[in-house]
Amino acid sequence: MTSHKSATTAVPVHPLLAERWSPRGFDETHELDDTALTALLEAARWAPSANNSQPWRLLVTRRGEAAFDAVAGLLAESNRTWAPAASALVLIAAETADAAGRARPWALYDTGQAVAAMTVQAQAEGLQVHQMGGFDAAGARASFGLGPHLTPLVVVAVGRRTDDAVLAEHLAARERAPRTRLPLADLLLDAGDRSAAPAA
Numbered sequence: 001m002t003s004h005k006s007a008t009t010a011v012p013v014h015p016l017l018a019e020r021w022s023p024r025g026f027d028e029t030h031e032l033d034d035t036a037l038t039a040l041l042e043a044a045r046w047a048p049s050a051n052n053s054q055p056w057r058l059l060v061t062r063r064g065e066a067a068f069d070a071v072a073g074l075l076a077e078s079n080r081t082w083a084p085a086a087s088a089l090v091l092i093a094a095e096t097a098d099a100a101g102r103a104r105p106w107a108l109y110d111t112g113q114a115v116a117a118m119t120v121q122a123q124a125e126g127l128q129v130h131q132m133g134g135f136d137a138a139g140a141r142a143s144f145g146l147g148p149h150l151t152p153l154v155v156v157a158v159g160r161r162t163d164d165a166v167l168a169e170h171l172a173a174r175e176r177a178p179r180t181r182l183p184l185a186d187l188l189l190d191a192g193d194r195s196a197a198p199a200a
Contacts, residue, residue, distance in 0.1 A: 025165030043121035076134030
């Protein structure tokens with residue numbers, strides 16, 4: 001069950017975007033089937049990237065697997081209290097240089113786009129996603145043998161939300177709280193008046 005927390009927007013946006021949020025109360029009995037998982041990965045695969053470089057790399061683990069427990073063990077303590085109930089934990093890294101050692105300056109941006117695509121696809125599948133920057137990146141690199149050009153960025157919890165999840169009260173309060181964002185005007189840069197000719 002997913003509580004309705006639709007975003008309040010200046011004009012309507014697609015429901016997959018308006019209704020997406022990042023819960024912590026996952027159903028520990030839900031299993032992520034192969035078809036739904038593959039859909040998430042395909043959504044990431046077809047995300048845009050600079051020169052079609054596709055710099056994202058995904059380590060997929062499902063609850064019940066040893067690798068899942070290893071990823072869960074890398075999470076910050078606050079995340080370890082709820083994330084192991086998710087159906088899957090996906091460690092996402094960016095390949096910041098190509099095979100020849102040339103830097104990929106847009107790798108982090110492009111990897112973020114892939115994660116965003118995965119998140120929207122999860123919403124379409126009736127799933128929820130929570131992205132976590134709170135994890136031991138150095139430990140992830142060592143545990144999974146990530147090469148020097150791979151930068152661990154985020155761990156993504158995927159599953160189905162339930163109102164029955166047992167959470168610490170401060171986390172449960174965040175589940176109940178309305179969603180908030182800065183006003184749109186606060187996010188826009190001022191281009192200024194560019195009609196006048198530049199000074200000589």
